[in-house]
Amino acid sequence: xxxxASKPEDxxxxxxxxxxxxxxxxxxxxxxxxxxxxxxxxxxxxxSGKSTIFKQLRLMYGAPRSREDLKMFARVVKGNVTVLLKRxxxxxxxxxxxxxxxxxxxxxxxxxxxxxSANATETYTTPVQRNQMEIKQAEIDAxxxxxxxxxxxxxxxxxxWETVWAERSTVNxxxxxxxxxxxxDAISKPNYTPTTQHILNARVRTTNAVKEEYDIDGQRFEIYxxxxxxxxxxxxxxxxxxxxxxxxxxxxSEYDQxxxxxxxxxxxxxxxGLFKSIANHHAFTKAPILLxxxxxxxxxxxxxxxxxxxxxxxxxxxxxxxxxxxAYFIEKYRDCFINEEESxxxxxxxxxxxxxxxxxxxxx
Numbered sequence: 548x549x550x551x552a553s554k555p556e557d558x559x560x561x562x563x564x565x566x567x568x569x570x571x572x573x574x575x576x577x578x579x580x581x582x583x584x585x586x587x588x589x590x591x592x593x594x595s596g597k598s599t600i601f602k603q604l605r606l607m608y609g610a611p612r613s614r615e616d617l618k619m620f621a622r623v624v625k626g627n628v629t630v631l632l633k634r635x636x637x638x639x640x641x642x643x644x645x646x647x648x649x650x651x652x653x654x655x656x657x658x659x660x661x662x663x664s665a666n667a668t669e670t671y672t673t674p675v676q677r678n679q680m681e682i683k684q685a686e687i688d689a690x691x692x693x694x695x696x697x698x699x700x701x702x703x704x705x706x707x708w709e710t711v712w713a714e715r716s717t718v719n720x721x722x723x724x725x726x727x728x729x730x731x732d733a734i735s736k737p738n739y740t741p742t743t744q745h746i747l748n749a750r751v752r753t754t755n756a757v758k759e760e761y762d763i764d765g766q767r768f769e770i771y772x773x774x775x776x777x778x779x780x781x782x783x784x785x786x787x788x789x790x791x792x793x794x795x796x797x798x799x800s801e802y803d804q805x806x807x808x809x810x811x812x813x814x815x816x817x818x819x820g821l822f823k824s825i826a827n828h829h830a831f832t833k834a835p836i837l838l839x840x841x842x843x844x845x846x847x848x849x850x851x852x853x854x855x856x857x858x859x860x861x862x863x864x865x866x867x868x869x870x871x872x873x874a875y876f877i878e879k880y881r882d883c884f885i886n887e888e889e890s891x892x893x894x895x896x897x898x899x900x901x902x903x904x905x906x907x908x909x910x911x
Contacts, residue, residue, distance in 0.1 A: 548678065548772045559866050566619060573581075583766070583767060584760075584767045584768070584769050585766060585767070585768050585769070585792070586768075586769045586770075586771075586786070586790050586791045586792075587768060587769070587771070587790075587791065587792050587793070587794060587795050588771050588773070588792075588793050588794070589601055589770065589771060589772045589773065589796065589826055590775075590783070590793055590794070590795050590796070591775050591796035591797055591818065591819075591821070592775045592776075592797070592798075592806075592814065592817055592818045592821055593752075593774070593775035593776040593779075593806075593808075594719070594721070594723060594750070594775070594786055594798070594801075594807075595775060595796045595797055595798045595801075595818065595841060596796050596798060596839070596841040596842060596899075596901035597753070597772055597773070597775060598772055598841065599747055599748075599753065599841075599901035600760070600794065600796060600841075600901050600907060601757070601770065601772040602746060602747055603747065603901065603907040603908075604761065604902055604907075604911075605759060605768060606618070606743065606747075606904060607904070607907075607908060607911075608761035608762070608763055609759060609761060612746070617740055617741060618684070620741045620745065620749050621739055621740065621741050621745050622685070622686075622689045622747050622823070623685075623689075623749045623750070623751050624727055624734055624741050624880070625689040625690075625692045625693060625734060625735075626685050626688035626689040626692070627724050627727055627749060627750050628692035628699065628724070628728065628731065628734070629663075629687075629688035629689070629691045629692045629695075629725045630688060630750075631720055631721065631727070631728070632659065632663070632692075632695075632702075632717065633663060634715075634718045634720045635711050635712070635715065635720055636656075636659065636660065636663065637709045637718065637813055638714050638717070638718060639656065639707075639711060642705050642710060642711065642714065643704070644659075644710060644711065646673070647703065647706075647707040647710075648707050649705065651701060652705045652707065655697070655698035655699075655701040655702050656698075656702060658695070658698050659695055659698050659699070659702065662691060662694070662695060662718045663674075663691070664685045666809055667684075668692060679740055683747045683799050684759040687816070691898070692731070692735070693735045696731055696732075696735045696784045699728065699731060700731060701729075702906070703728050705808060705852050713852075716803055716804050716849070716853065718837065719804055719807055720778055722800070722842075722845050723748045723749060723845075723902060724748065724750070726744065726745070726748055727745070727748070730745075738748065741905075743831075744902065745899075747902045747904075748902055750833050752774065752776070753772055753773060753774040753775070753779070754774050754779060755773075755774070755782065755783075755798055756771050756772070756773050756782060756783075757772045757773075758770070758771050759772075771786050772892065773786070776807075776808060777806075777809070778808070780821075787828070787830040788830065789910055790830060790831060790834055791834060792835045792836070792837065793825060793831055793834055793835075793836045793837070794832050794836075794837045794839060795822055795825060795837070795838050795839070795901050796834055796839045796841050796899075796901070797815070797818040797819075797822065797838065797840055797841065798814070798818070798841050798845075798846075799840045799841065799842055799845075799846035799872075799873065799876060800840045800842040800843075800845040800846040800849050801814035801815055801818070801842075802814075802815045802846075802855055802858060802861060802876070803849070803853045803855075803858055804855075813860050815825065815860070815876070816860050817863075819879055819883060819902045820879065822880055822883050823883035826884050826889075826893075826894075827883075827885050828849065834893070835893050835894075835895060836893055836894050836895070837895050838877075838894060838895065838896045838897070839897050839898075839899045839903050839910070840873065840876065840877070840896065840897070840898045840899065841898075841899045841900070842900065842901070843869075843873070843899060843900055844900050844903075846851060846869070846872070846873075846903075847869045849875075850869060850872055857877070861875075862867055873898060877896050879892070880896070881894065
């Protein structure tokens with residue numbers, strides 16, 4: 548009987564089969580990676596330090612900053628100096644300090660006032676106009692801090708300005724931006740490149756959800772940062788689905804500060820209310836919540852001159868020192884859970900300093 552020998556596979560057919568198998572394998576690997584990916588949301592009120600945590604994770608696990616990124620942060624840092632100045636300047640008049648300046652200090656103050664007034668952008672009526680005005684103002688602010696370098700340094704080195712700085716929490720001035728004042732000589736140079744600390748401390752308002760993915764110890768993480776202001780929170784809902792854990796960031800040091808968008812609302816009360824809505828949201832019923840009580844260094848410093856019990860919202864406080872104060876606010880957050888048992892099983896609390904890479908790495 549004649550045997551039937553198998554016909555050799557056509558080279559083109561073999562190549563096609565191998566390509567198909569490779570694609571199917573890649574798709575399967577991608578599917579398995581997607582299934583094993585851990586989705587984290589960074590939530591919290593504005594200026595709590597969420598985006599700083601986000602930048603720390605990029606620093607620890609992501610790619611180095613591009614040249615364009617560094618140029619952007621250079622502009623932001625310069626603009627942050629001007630914004631700090633704008634927030635503090637009105638205190639000079641409200642505290643009746645104008646007559647306390649030395650002659651050169653008064654000249655610097657007058658010039659700063661004149662330049663800020665002359666470079667204010669027009670008002671806006673639509674979201675598009677608002678965006679255009681904010682971009683234009685950011686460019687102006689980045690230029691002003693360089694043009695007014697000597698005047699800024701004169702003001703910040705004056706005795707009168709010490710009184711202004713002591714009242715900074717009343718105008719929501721960002722404490723860490725004193726770093727930029729101290730290093731203004733370097734920042735104002737034409738070839739300035741921001742340092743890691745400059746990038747971490749730079750304040751950039753987040754207006755849309757931003758996603759980064761990292762491989763950490765063999766595990767794929769998908770991490771989202773969002774805008775914390777009230778006007779931005781309506782954008783949070785689309786990213787709630789499939790969340791594995793929430794990192795909620797709240798600034799301990801803001802117990803005596805008011806919201807920028809609602810002048811009568813205490814920032815800590817706002818954060819507690821927001822946390823309560825997140826902790827009891829149906830999208831996170833099984834998700835663990837990592838509560839980062841941020842700015843613990845500023846909090847410990849502020850306790851020396853600003854009493855918690857002097858705030859009407861926290862008049863029940865009767866502790867003494869950093870440990871008691873931290874425990875007091877931790878309990879406030881635990882009380883936000885409708886089901887008390889969940890505060891023991893789902894809540895993990897970590898006091899943090901978001902600008903300290905070692906501290907964030909330790910907590911992470």
